[in-house]
Structure formats: structure tokens, C-alpha cells
Amino acid sequence: MGEDAVVIGAGIAGLSAAMAVSGFFRNVTLVERDATEPSDDPRAGVPQGRHPHVLTSGALRALEELFPGLSQALTEAGALPLSAGWDIRQEVPGVGALPQRRIPCPTFAATRPVLERVLSQSLKAQTNVTIRRGVAALGISTAPDGSRATGVRVEDEDGEVKDIKADLVVDASGRIGLIARALEAIGRPMPRGEAIGIGIGYTTGVFRIPSDAEPDFGILVTWADPPHNGRSGYLVKIADNVWQVLMVGRGGDQPPADIDSFYDFARTLATSSISDALKKACPPQKLTRFRFPESTRWRFGAGSAPAGLLPIGDSLCRFNPIYGQGMAVAAQEAVLLRELLQSCASRATDGLSWLADEFPSRCDALVEAPWMTSAVPDFAYPVTTGARPQDFDERIRAQGELLQNAFHDEAAHRTLLGVQNLLPRGFLALA
Template sequence: MSTWFAGRHAVVIGAGIGGLSAAAALAGHFSKVVVVERDKLPPGAAARPGVPQGKHPHGLLAGGMAALSKLFPGLASSLTQAGALVSDAGADALIEVPGLQPFPRRHLDVHTFLMSRPLIEAVLRNRLAEHENVMLRDSTRVMEIVARPSGDVAGVRVESPEGEQEVLAADLVVDASGRGVPTLDFLKAAGRPVPQESVVGVDLTYGTATYSFPPDATPDFKVALTLAKAPERSRCGFMMMREGGFWYVLFAGRGEDRPPVDEEAFLAFAQGLDTPTIYDTLRKGRRHGEILRFGFQESRWRHFERLESLPAGLLPIGDAICRLNPVYGQGMAVAALEALQLRDLLDAQGSDSGSLATLAPRFLGGAVPLIETAWKMAELADLVYPETRGEKPADFQKTLEMQVVLNRLAIQDADVQKLMVEVRHLLKPATALHDPEIQRKAEALREHAPS
């Protein structure tokens, strides 16, 4: 344990992926870490009310898995023992882009784990329980973050199901609540400025069903993605294997093009995709349970890093900083990468005379490039649609044209395909695609493209 924070306590608000990851990052540096969760946490892999999209598919990008594996050593084994499936992001994925042939099913050695959101939460909770100094308090509502007379953080006021309130004293409060309300309320109550925000309004709706397939009709892929022909159409489809022999099937649309919740209309929606792959596959399968819908209005990035200061002992993380369009599956990975960065900062803290007063600005500044890569990828895909609310970057059209060229190049060139997958999975920064050799190949392809 770091001698700098020995004897100090931390409280984490929220037991989602961000909160569990943050608790793992803190466990080696604080004498006591308490994770406070409003929901009653299930003993196993079951959905809970506090994750409204928890019954929908969640993609854990390879970069997120790499970060979680450092926070929870041996996690890959824990996940596979619990039923998660391993997938090669190239060989096992069928990616269909309108106007292009499907991406070749090459082995790219970029592996992902396919599972439900409840399963990964359950595994992380079990692994976190191995830390004797970490405690999960469920069915506990956070009322407010409490301040010291100096204005710094003193702890968190919580309420039990019976209405009893108490203050959990803390030297550090990590807000992984999702919407960041405790942090914003604390800043407002103290008369401090709240962060500026970047917002991209998408008005997205997706619907999810669970299917199974007989042995003679099992798909020859583990993941299938049919993209929309943007900007004319927004309808896209996604299939993913998950534990228990089941498959997630998700359809998404924008505005009034909402996936229906009855099976006949759901299949008709599938038939309206730009390619027939998913529709033809579903006709051979059997649906289980109800069809669920989830709506997402806007991505929101709160720029805490631009504030002159934050009260000492206050640290937002994950969705409390940036809530990304979930259709791109980036949220869990970004939260895990942020938590790993937090651990790395704490590891270095004891040797550089750092303190809790300097932790937040260092963390928030370091989180910017982690968020920016994911934000720009989502922003590019979302702002293609004229009805999307948000300001286009100055280089938007140039970046969009380059993305089209890179897609075509990746079909021909395995090295480019792998690099694009690594960037998409947050294993490498987007600047890796600016490599002069790749740019040369892209320019050559552009020059020889049919007019």
C-alpha cells in the first residue's frame, strides 16, 4: 500500500463498471474503500434497475479488456470460467459497410470477450471482494457529498432503505454515478462553477432481442455488424454471441425510425437493413423473452479539466465525465482506461510529493486523450446525419473522406485493417492512422479510384 495514503479512506459512488474499476485502482492505496450503490446487487449475473440498458448488448473493447486485466490480474480466466466467449475481432466478425464488400475475415490477433453486462459486473464484484479493505454497500442512496469548513471533501451522506442517514467519512470521493449529479450538486452548493460541456444530440433508439439457433443453423460468425448507408439511412443491425448459448440481436435507428417490439415487425425491420445477412440468419433462429427498447438522446462531455480547480478529494470518473453514444460500445473501455490511469497516478504519488489536492487535475488532464479518441470516432459517425445536433469540427469533411478511403484500403491491406481495428478498440491512438506510409497508400488508392 502507498505510504502516502495509508490510513485514509475513499468512497466510490456507483457499482457499475467505472465504480468497480475505480475501487480496484484505489484498493492498493487506501486503508478502506467503500463502494456505495443504490441498487440491491444480485448475487450473480442478473440485470438491475440502475443500469437501464443492462439487458442490451455491451461491447467490451480490447483496450478496455487490457486495462481491466491490469486492474484485475487473471481476469480473462475469470470471465471464461463464468461463460464469456473469446472472439478474434477480425476472423470472427462479419462487418458489412454499404457500397463495399465485407471486410475480409482475417485473424488479427485482437481479441474481445463476448458476454452480457450483468456477467462482467458479477465477475468484477467477485474479484473486488478479494480485497479485504474494499466493501460494497448496496441498497444505499447517496444524498450528497459533504464538505469540510475549508470547502474540501469530507465524505458522503447516505441513506439506508429504512430512511436512516449517516455520513461516510472520506479523504477521496470518486463519483462514478453515471450522470455525475453528486459532483454537480456539490459544486453548485459551494458556489463553484460547473464545467463547460460538449454535446452531440443523436436521438437514437435501439431494440434488443435474445435468440438461439439449432446446431445446423448456427451462424459462422461470432459478431455481425451491418452499418447504415449514411446519411440517407440510419438503420443498422448487430448480432453478438453471449454466454449460455444465446445471441444478442440489436437494431438501431434515429428519429422516427425506431425498432419495434413485436416479433413480426422486428423481423420486418431486419429485412429493411441494407444487406440481408441478419434477416436471413434470424429466420432460422428462435426468440427468447421480450424485445426491449432503449433511447439515447445525446452524448455529453463535461470538461472538468478546464476548471481552474476542484475541491480536494473530489474526482469524477467514467460517464460522470463523458457519456458516449452507447451504440459504439466505448463506455466500459473508456471507464476502465481512466481507472487504470488513476491507479498509475496513485502508484507514482508516493514518490513525487503529490497530494489529493493535485490528484484531480492530473487525472482529469490525463483523461482527455483517452476520451478524445472515442469521442471523435463517435462524433464522426453521428454528425454524418444532418439532423444530429452539434457543431462539426473544421476538418470534418476531410476526416470523413479519409475514413471512407481507409475502409477501402483495409479491405485490401491486412496491416491497415489490423491498425484500424486497434484504433477502434482503443489499443492505439487515432494518430496511428496518420503514419506516412498509410497516408501514402490511402492517397494512391484515392487517385486510382474510379470516377
Template sequence: MLDQSRKQAVVVGGGMAGLLAAAAFLRNGIDVTLLERDENETRGEARRGVPQGRHPHLLLAGGLLALRHLFPKIDTDLIAAGGLDYSSSRDMQIEIPGIATLPRIDFGMRSIAVRRPALEAVVSARLAEHPNFIRRSKSKAVRVRTNAARDAVAGVESIDEEGSARFEPADFVVDASGRGTLILSCLDQIGRSAPREEVVTVDIGYTSVVATIPIAHAPDFTCLALNSVKDSGRAGYMFRLSQDQWHIALVGRGADQPPATIEEFSPYTHTLGSTTIADALSRATKFEELARFRFPANVRRHFGANGEVPNGLFPIGDSYCRFNPVVGQGMSVAAHEALILSEMLASTETSHGQRVTDRYIAACRPVIDRAWSASAIPDFAYATTTGEPPVDLDTVLSQSMDRLRTALQDRSALLGLYKARHLVDLLPEKIQATASFSVPADSDGR
């Protein structure tokens, strides 16, 4: 039973974005009720509500730093759950066919390679330990209720698995449902305009498999990102799960979708921009069942920070902005957003009555701008992509290539490139200070 004398928050959605939002409230002494349509699953299995949960997921270095701040010493729990600690710049091989393979240098940036279900299970277990946290599984949120003035939230109406209606009073509500239906419906109900949506249609498909590769023949990296070659949408990714298990994803676009059967999987790897994945799979001794997923479009909602959204109502994760998943930014952006939410709730401006939702939306904008530029903008290089490109697209792409060429020649520039790609430089200075980044003086950095 939560203490009704304290402030209450309702989080809708039990994926990573919702779990992280719950942590932000609990850190600020706010009781949390989390509503989730799925069963209360914490055994490290993929949930029905996360259709891409059986595919590789990447926690960027900046995402891990944010996660550590929300859940101190969570690294230990993740590693105990099977996660592998690795250097984000030394142990991750990034191949850009026709251009370069980025130098693998240890700059002190760390991350943990862990399966998405295991990550959710660890975070869920941490939250379950908190006395001011309640999780209502098999509960469908149907409506956000606002106050009489329609300028602030009042709570959430939901229906449980037996069809019984329930009302959860709340000072704060987070839409972490993924599609953003709840917050859009709320705006419509109170006569507010929906936010402008930016849609970049990509029609990306990916097929994943877990392969066993004997340790003696395993690659010397923990993660691999093999970008596509020019005029092709085919790409590939590898993530080490254990000493001999690897999660491998193959990507295609439009009509050129990745393989649907295990018999087609290995041949497809020979059509990529390098033979790295094909060579590794040639030594594989076992393949698990294939998993497939199709991603239609990047979608960004431009929520206004001038009172358009009722105070106390927050979009987060895919409800705010849905990114091309092969770039691996989604969970890390959600961690940044949860961190921003925590900072906004703790600030003196909020305690003095300033609109926390407006301040949250404004503070999230630079993070989403960065991630959108790294995800949706490069997609315009492919003929299958549709949408409204930036008017200076050629300049943006040219500047990105110039930064890459500079980074290939200058170690300090390469560190800056990694910090930008991993969203590290957008974290508060006090959190960046908890990590130690430096350019090694040795010849190869390994």
C-alpha cells in the same frame, strides 16, 4: 470494518465504472466504500439501475487489456460465467453497406463476449473477496463534503433505505453515478463554475432479443456490426452468447424507431444494408422477450485540469462522458479511466502532494477525445442529429474515409485501424506488451 489509519475512498455507483474505480483504489492500498442505490445483486441479473443492461454490450480489446491489469486472470472467471473468447478482428464481422466488409484477419487482438450482468457479477465477486472493500447497497449519496478551504474532498453524505443519514469520511471520492449530479452539485456548492457541456442529440432507440439459432445454421462470426446505409439510421448487431444463443439489437433514429414487437422484429431486418441478420434469423427457432432502450444524446463534460474540481474528486464513466451506446465504447473507456486513476495514485508526483484530480483529468483527455471522435462526430452524418459539429467536420469525415480505404488495401494499416478503434494504442506500453499483435503472412488470415 475498514482501517481508519489508511486512506479512504468512497465510490458512488455500482455499475462497471464504479466497480473498476474501486479496483484502482484497492490496487494502491486504499480502503473503499461503494455506495449503490440498487440491491447487492451479483447473480448475473440485469439491475434496475442499468436500464440498458438487458441489451448487448461489447468489451473492446483495449478494455479487456485494461480489465486484466486491474483484475489479473479475470479471463478465466468471465469464461466460467459463460463468456466466449474471440478474436476482435477475425471473429467480428464489420459491414459498411455500400463501401465494404472489413477483412477478417487474426491480428492477435482478443476480447470476451459476455452479457453485461454476468460481467458485473464477476467483477463484483472479485471485489467482495478483498478485505478492504465494503459495499453499502440501497444507499443514496446526497452530497460531497469538502474541507474548510473547499479545495479537497472530505467525504460523502448518504441516506440508507430506512432514511437514516450517514457520513463517510474520505480522502478520495468517485462520481460513478452515471448522470454526474454529485460532482456538479459539489462544484455549485463551493461556488465553482460547471464544466462546459458538449451535447450531440441523436435520439437513438434500440430493440434487443435473444434468439436461438441451431448450431448447424449459425453464422461463422462471434460478433457482427452492420452499419446503416446512407440517409438511414437503421443498423443491426449480433453477439454470440453460447453455441446456439445470439443477442441481436436493431437500431433506429428519431421518428424511425426500431420494432416494438417480436412480430415486427424479423421484417425490420430486411430493411437493413445487408441480409446477414435477416438470413440468420430465418433459421431461428426461439425468441426471448424483447428489451427496448432509448438514448437521447452524447454528452461530454469538459472538466478543467487547473484546480476547478476539488482535489480527490473524480468523474468516471457516464458522469464524465456519455457516448452513443451502439458504438460499444462505454465500458472500455471506463476501464481506461480506472487504469489512469490507478496510475495516478501510484505515481511519485501524487505522493509528493501534486493534485491527483488535475493529473487524472488531463490524462483522461486523449482517451475521451478518441472515443468522442469515433462516436459523436460520425453521428453528424444523420439529419436527425443536432448539436455543434466541429468546424472541420467535412475534413474529419473525409480523413476517416481515407483511413478506411487505406486499411482495406494494407494489412498493417488495417491493424492500426483496429488498434485505434479498440483503444489499444492508448494503453501504457507495458500493458500493450502483454498482448502479441502481428500481421499474419497467410493469404486470408483466418
């Protein structure tokens, strides 16, 4: 496809994108603002890095396509393999906990640093990929006529500014700013944006629970009870006797930052499961907070971006993180990118021009289902702002019926897990 590709950002989207393009360009450079190598500590550029991360089955399936042997590598790194139907306990207010069923829906509970470290190690094995840390992307360069991207201007830790030439630039920075400035410079309009104000607030602590008091599941999710109670909780095992505990609130009802109030907040959840699990737990040294004001989505149409410039991951869509969709969609977009690059390679005309139109359009279709899956329950809360789907009532009724049916019907349970894990329609029905 060309000599050089540059990927901006070494998060899950950037690592996946770099692997996807590595088979089509002679040199691939991944630039990341954070200077530190992946370790056991979250890096500064991932503000939610100290909070729970669950690799859904859809994310795992896509990442395995890009990084063969990933499941084994994650297990060796200390991530906990789980089965969504058996090891993840979902508690629904007023209904109870979904029954345990041995549905083949593999997932992993892992900290964000473990995920990034494993993916980085696999990517480094590609001899044509260079990862440059401590290098900030300042802007995306384009040809004088604005027809195509030509590279990225960067600044290293010493303050030296350089230009990295590229035939393809993939923006996985997690923000729209770099692309917005590039479009403005060449006189192209911004793509149509959409935002849903959700006002989510997190507080997470890492607790040690003695072996004789540990729950018999790997993950517990206590759902909120809309429209009036937006409080939910998560209990995620990350090592022997070590659990991440997350409290979530909305709008003005934010979870507290001190441990006594944290325990009080846990006692107000729809069930007592998390509060009961914490009774014998050793409290954390500190609690970590995170705010996520809104979900955002950018709809790139044909001709929106010059040839050789592609947004991916959060640069296209930032999902409400409590539903665990962001990593899955980013990985699936990277798989799509690799498939389209294969098609590009056989085209007689300028493949990168075709790719600049085709990839965002196909991503928009890929994003639609998870976007609506999270938007509908978010709009069940009066504090949520934005444009409701026109068929909101029908959609929320259908989601509620599927959830109710999942309690007594295994086929419905399989469908529910497929939706939650971003698996192809009917995938678990065939398993």
C-alpha cells in the same frame, strides 16, 4: 494516501475505480443504489443491461491490468472469447464484409450481468474493500472552505441517512448531478459541457438459433448507410445457440417493440445477413427497448473540483453506446487513476490537490480520440445536433479511406481495429 476512499456506483467504472484505489487507502467503500447482488439478471440501475455488450480489446487490456486473470475468469463464467479480426464480421453497405484476418485483437462477447459479476467477485477478494448495495448517494460533503471533499452522505434501504467520511471520493454514478450540486454549494462554476444529440433507439431480443443454422462468426455488425439510412443491426452470440439481436435506429426512425415489426425492420438493413440468421430462430418472449438521446462530455480544468473529488466514467463522458467505447474508456481512466496515485504517494506536497487537477486534465486528453471517432460518423446524419468539428470533412474522409483500405490491406485493417478497440496507436502493427 489516506485512511478512507469512497466510490459511488458499482458499474464498470465504479468497480474499476475501486480496484484502482484499493492499494492506496486503508479502507475503500463502494456504494451502489441497487440492492441486488450481481446475478444473471440485469440490475435496475443499468437500463441498457439487457442489450449486447462487447468487451473491446482496449477494454480487456485495461481491465486485465486492474483485475489479473480476468480473461480466464470471464471464460469460466460463460463469456465467449473472440478475435476481432476473425470472429467479428463487419458488413459495410455498398462494399461488403471485411475479410477475416488472424490479427491478434482479443475481445469478449458477454452479457452485462456476467461482466459485473466477475469484476465484483475479484474486487471482493480485496480485504480492505467493502461493497454496500442498496445505499444511495445523496450528496458529496466538503470542508467548510470548500477546498476538499470530506465524504458522502448516503441513505440505506431503511431510509437511514448517514455520512461516510473519505479522503477521496470517486464519482462513478454515471451522471453529473452529485458533482454539480457539490460545486454549487461551494460556489464553484460547472465545468464546460458539450452535447451531441443523436436520438439513438435500441430494440433487443434474445433468440435461440439451432446448431445447424448458427452463423460461423461470433458477432455480426451490419453498418448503417448515412446520411439517409440510420438503421443498423447487431447479432451477438452469448451462449451455445443463444444470440442477442439488436436493431438500432435514429431520430424518428426507431426500431419497433413487437416481434413481427422487428423482423420487418431486420429485412430493411443494408444486408440480409441478420434477417437470414433469424429465419430458423426461436423468437424471444419479449423485446427490450432503450433510448439514448445524446452523448455528453464535461471538460474539468484545473481548479474545477475540490481536492479529493474525482469524476470517472460516464460522470465525465457518456459516449454513443453503439460504438462500444464507454467500458474501455472507463477502464483506461481507472488505470490512469492508479498510475497517478502512485505518483501522488511520492509527492512531498498535498498529493490529492494535485490529483484533482491532473486526473481530469489527463482524462480529457484520453477521451478526445474516442469522442471524435464517434462524433464524426454521428454527424454524417442530418438528425444529429451539436457543434460539428471544424475539420469534419477532413476527418470523415480520412475515416472512409481507412475503412476502404482495410478491405485489401492488412496494415490498414490492423489500424482500423486498433481505432475501433481503443488500443494505443500502432499497437496492432507490432503484433
